[in-house]
Amino acid sequence: xxxxxxxxxxxxxxxxxxxxxxxxxxxxxxxxxxxxxxxxxxxxxxxxxxxxxxxxxxxxxxxxxxxxxxxxxxxxxxxxxxxxxxxxxxxxxxxxxxxxxxxxxxxxxxxxxxxxxxxxxxxxxxxxxxxxxxxxxxxxxxxxxxxxxxxxxxxxxxxxxxxxxxxxxxxxxxxxxxxxxxxxxxxxxxxxxxxxxxxxxxxxxxxxxxxxxxxxxxxxxxxxxxxxxxxxxxxxxxxxxxxxxxxxxxxxxxxxxxxxxxxxxxxxxxxxxxxxxxxxxxxxxxxxxxxxxxxxxxxxxxxxxxxxxxxxxxxxxxxxxxxxxxxxxxxxxxxxxxxxxxxxxxxxxxxxxxxxxxxxxxxxxxxxxxxxxxxxxxxxxxxxxxxxxxxxxxxxxxxxxxxxxxxxxxxxxxxxxxxxxxxxxxxxxxxxxxxxxxxxxxxxxxxxxxxxxxxxxxxxxxxxxxxxxxxxxxxxxxxxxxxxxxxxxxxxxxxxxxxxxxxxxxxxxxxxxxxxxxxxxxxxxxxxxxxxxxxxxxxxxxxxxxxxxxxxxxxxxxxxxxxxxx
Amino acid sequence: xxxxxxxxxxxxxxxxxxxxxxxxxxxxxxxxxxxxxxxxxxxxxxxxxxxxxxxxxxxxxxxxxxxxxxxxxxxxxxxxxxxxxxxxxxxxxxxxxxxxxxxxxxxxxxxxxxxxxxxxxxxxxxxxxxxxxxxxxxxxxxxxxxxxxxxxxxxxxxxxxxxxxxxxxxxxxxxxxxxxxxxxxxxxxxxxxxxxxxxxxxxxxxxxxxxxxxxxxxxxxxxxxxxxxxxxxxxxxxxxxxxxxxxxxxxxxxxxxxxxxxxxxxxxxxxxxxxxxxxxxxxxxxxxxxxxxxxxxxxxxxxxxxxxxxxxxxxxxxxxxxxxxxxxxxxxxxxxxxxxxxxxxxxxxxxxxxxxxxxxxxxxxxxxx
Numbered sequence: 001x002x003x004x005x006x007x008x009x010x011x012x013x014x015x016x017x018x019x020x021x022x023x024x025x026x027x028x029x030x031x032x033x034x035x036x037x038x039x040x041x042x043x044x045x046x047x048x049x050x051x052x053x054x055x056x057x058x059x060x061x062x063x064x065x066x067x068x069x070x071x072x073x074x075x076x077x078x079x080x081x082x083x084x085x086x087x088x089x090x091x092x093x094x095x096x097x098x099x100x101x102x103x104x105x106x107x108x109x110x111x112x113x114x115x116x117x118x119x120x121x122x123x124x125x126x127x128x129x130x131x132x133x134x135x136x137x138x139x140x141x142x143x144x145x146x147x148x149x150x151x152x153x154x155x156x157x158x159x160x161x162x163x164x165x166x167x168x169x170x171x172x173x174x175x176x177x178x179x180x181x182x183x184x185x186x187x188x189x190x191x192x193x194x195x196x197x198x199x200x201x202x203x204x205x206x207x208x209x210x211x212x213x214x215x216x217x218x219x220x221x222x223x224x225x226x227x228x229x230x231x232x233x234x235x236x237x238x239x240x241x242x243x244x245x246x247x248x249x250x251x252x253x254x255x256x257x258x259x260x261x262x263x264x265x266x267x268x269x270x271x272x273x274x275x276x277x278x279x280x281x282x283x284x285x286x287x288x289x290x291x292x293x294x295x296x297x298x299x300x301x302x303x304x305x306x307x308x309x310x311x312x313x314x315x316x317x318x319x320x321x322x323x324x325x326x327x328x329x330x331x332x333x334x335x336x337x338x339x340x341x342x343x344x345x346x347x348x349x350x351x352x353x354x355x356x357x358x359x360x361x362x363x364x365x366x367x368x369x370x371x372x373x374x375x376x377x378x379x380x381x382x383x384x385x386x387x388x389x390x391x392x393x394x395x396x397x398x399x400x401x402x403x404x405x406x407x408x409x410x411x412x413x414x415x416x417x418x419x420x421x422x423x424x425x426x427x428x429x430x431x432x433x434x435x436x437x438x439x440x441x442x443x444x445x446x447x448x449x450x451x452x453x454x455x456x457x458x459x460x461x462x463x464x465x466x467x468x469x470x471x472x473x474x475x476x477x478x479x480x481x482x483x484x485x486x487x488x489x490x491x492x493x494x495x496x497x498x499x500x501x502x503x504x505x506x507x508x509x510x511x512x513x514x515x516x517x518x519x520x521x522x523x524x525x526x527x528x529x530x531x532x533x534x535x536x537x538x539x540x541x542x543x544x545x546x547x548x549x550x551x552x553x554x555x556x557x558x559x560x561x562x563x564x565x566x
Numbered sequence: 567x568x569x570x571x572x573x574x575x576x577x578x579x580x581x582x583x584x585x586x587x588x589x590x591x592x593x594x595x596x597x598x599x600x601x602x603x604x605x606x607x608x609x610x611x612x613x614x615x616x617x618x619x620x621x622x623x624x625x626x627x628x629x630x631x632x633x634x635x636x637x638x639x640x641x642x643x644x645x646x647x648x649x650x651x652x653x654x655x656x657x658x659x660x661x662x663x664x665x666x667x668x669x670x671x672x673x674x675x676x677x678x679x680x681x682x683x684x685x686x687x688x689x690x691x692x693x694x695x696x697x698x699x700x701x702x703x704x705x706x707x708x709x710x711x712x713x714x715x716x717x718x719x720x721x722x723x724x725x726x727x728x729x730x731x732x733x734x735x736x737x738x739x740x741x742x743x744x745x746x747x748x749x750x751x752x753x754x755x756x757x758x759x760x761x762x763x764x765x766x767x768x769x770x771x772x773x774x775x776x777x778x779x780x781x782x783x784x785x786x787x788x789x790x791x792x793x794x795x796x797x798x799x800x801x802x803x804x805x806x807x808x809x810x811x812x813x814x815x816x817x818x819x820x821x822x823x824x825x826x827x828x829x830x831x832x833x834x835x836x837x838x839x840x841x842x843x844x845x846x847x848x849x850x851x852x853x854x855x856x857x858x859x860x861x862x863x864x865x866x867x868x869x870x871x872x873x874x875x876x877x878x879x880x881x882x883x884x885x886x887x888x889x890x891x892x893x894x895x896x897x898x899x900x901x902x903x904x905x906x907x908x909x910x911x912x913x914x915x916x917x918x919x920x921x922x923x924x925x926x927x928x929x930x931x932x933x934x935x
Binding site for chain 2: 059154202209
């Protein structure tokens with residue numbers, strides 16, 4: 001047991017994640033991913049008004065703060081047959097698009113960058129050379145030597161206090177950090193700039209949804225922000241102009257900072273294009289309805305599955321082929337089950353706290369193990385970009401090919417830790433460029449005199465059938481997200497969510513097959529077992545979101561008989 | 567009703583804080599917060615005699631929404647807050663260190679700043695089955711909280727979960743989730759509920775120390791009065807429409823587009839004590855009613871059970887009338903929910919099952935006797 005290294009907590013993520021890894025001769029030979037927090041929100045949902053579910057499930061996660069709302073309202077809309085007006089679909093697209101951009105920017109600069117950037121090294125950088133480096137990668141406005149000198153002075157004054165706050169006791173000086181001091185200083189300044197940018201651009205959520213985190217604007221059947229160009233209390237030209245400004249800021253930062261940073265930093269870490277590979281199964285549910293038919297038609301980013309890294313074929317996704325298994329999860333054993341039949345009695349048989357190691361031969365996580373046709377799937381930006389790339393999506397192909405050509409590498413490097421991080425940046429760029437079109441489609445539709453934002457015909461639960469069931473899919477920034485709902489007598493009878501981090505962070509399944517986090521860690525070099533920086537790199541490349549992944553609680557298996565599968 | 571009007575002093579006594587402890591705390595806070603009276607605009611000056619308060623931020627059964635809210639800080643800006651105003655020695659969402667190095671950083675800060683650091687808690691704490699439903703670094707949230715609170719000058723519970731148990735504590739509370747004030751004694755607790763907490767209220771609390779050197783006045787739920795001293799309904803920009811009997815009847819109708827009152831769409835503003843209408847969110851840009859959705863009462867104890875179904879209108883709020891009648895009705899509604907919570911600790915039964923109603927009726931009967 002003692003040959004395992006433990007990282008708990010994995011910081012700079014959402015939620016509580018623990019990694020245990022076996023290291024032999026400086027390389028990880030086995031790994032276990034565990035989530036150690038559980039709330040039981042799905043149990044809390046039972047018996048409540050299905051129209052309230054979006055608000056409650058939104059609290060699965062405060063980082064990807066819109067995604068469960070979207071999946072939830074779609075699940076109810078699917079179950080009772082609501083038709084979402086075009087305005088509402090476009091408003092949702094604008095909200096989802098900004099969630100992608102802001103979430104990815106925060107992830108890269110505040111949750112992931114410190115795995116690659118040594119802040120302490122920035123103190124010894126030459127500000128003049130840093131300015132030259134900045135000017136060589138883009139025409140971003142903050143590029144003078146004086147500017148970088150100011151940032152360096154600020155960091156130096158901070159360091160001089162000896163109280164480093166969130167930067168204290170980290171892996172600074174670790175041999176796996178490869179950037180020259182100037183690149184570190186440039187990245188450190190972008191870290192601070194991104195803190196400001198993310199706060200500004202997410203104001204789109206406040207304009208359309210009152211606040212962020214946790215916008216309060218979603219409704220089953222539509223949205224609660226009205227449209228009327230002649231009202232001061234609705235989406236009008238002023239609000240559209242404000243959103244345009246946010247979009248512009250977002251796009252400028254992504255084009256002039258985020259993408260150039262990735263291209264500038266990647267050459268120092270090309271060995272990470274050979275680390276962090278999984279079994280090669282990638283899944284996307286598709287996202288952003290781009291036509292008048294609404295979700296799930298005409299999705300701008302396509303749905304599909306890639307198997308075993310074969311980009312020549314994209315397979316369709318069928319929700320009936322999804323199952324979840326609990327052999328290694330702290331629940332009563334049931335065998336693999338479709339989410340609608342999911343039965344989960346909590347059964348903690350782990351060690352009594354405080355403990356040093358989990359018993360990984362038995363159950364070791366509150367996350368279940370989802371499988372598609374019995375196989376693990378990786379989900380997230382890399383999966384979306386691969387499915388889109390393989391489906392012939394022009395914008396994705398153009399940007400991916402540009403990045404690959406610039407770096408002088410082939411598409412095979414995408415199946416890696418570096419590929420995951422690069423794919424997220426690529427996606428941020430194409431979404432940031434696309435957002436304007438949804439906003440303009442909204443404006444054009446309002447201009448026709450269509451102010452509808454909600455399907456009132458099915459709002460009153462007395463119009464619903466006694467028994468109804470549905471599912472709602474959404475490509476969240478972290479990947480394929482699905483909510484499954486069963487409604488009986490206007491109340492929630494059962495609710496299940498299979499979220500991106502459930503797919504990625506799961507423990508082994510009934511056959512002992514590893515899930516993506518565990519698989520990706522195999523073969524990762526560890527320079528110093530006391531400071532396993534390399535584990536953070538690969539795990540963070542997924543942008544873990546653990547509170548989302550653990551929420552399932554279904555005490556009574558009331559649905560095991562027959563639930564009709566749509 | 568007495569409990570409703572209890573002062574901070576009495577409330578602390580109720581929580582087991584002696585007068586002596588309270589005075590000790592005041593001294594500690596003054597020492598911790600002996601910063602320049604203004605917000606130290608110049609970085610170098612502020613850092614020269616560095617006495618930024620050490621802050622330990624613990625996350626338990628959370629969604630990280632309050633941590634994210636911190637990143638939306640506008641005054642001071644997030645970067646200034648983290649670098650210049652406080653020393654954020656432990657915060658899972660932001661800190662560079664991980665694993666045992668992270669835990670060591672926390673341990674070191676707690677030792678070095680013993681009795682002086684500010685502990686911020688996000689997320690509820692599960693107590694069922696010895697607390698195994700939330701473990702960090704191999705130990706339970708319950709143990710982590712008790713250890714960290716023991717050496718803190720004060721604890722700030724951010725968000726409804728840390729304040730009152732929030733969503734994890736909603737019926738049937740599968741993990742026995744509780745708020746901080748139910749579990750910590752001997753140290754003052756301030757609640758900053760809301761889902762999430764509005765970061766401007768947290769920074770205002772910190773600024774309050776910096777400027778006035780004391781805790782702000784708290785209400786009976788340990789919430790600062792500057793943030794929770796008035797009902798949403800009292801400051802609502804749509805109050806005129808309420809008083810005039812002008813209501814939204816359907817989402818997207820003319821009334822909705824013209825910003826009329828959302829009471830009939832289920833707005834819980836008359837039952838909710840929060841400064842959303844005046845402070846607003848994201849640098850004062852908007853708040854739920856302004857964006858066309860009713861208030862759901864996220865800053866109240868017993869949320870979500872006492873506030874759902876969200877789209878069902880509140881009972882007995884008059885359709886129109888003079889200020890005094892609306893206020894008295896609102897007070898009556900609020901009084902029952904909060905007093906019940908204060909006396910019984912938790913509202914674990916949802917309104918739509920009829921049981922809260924029953925409890926309220928019993929409460930009224932008792933009051934009348």
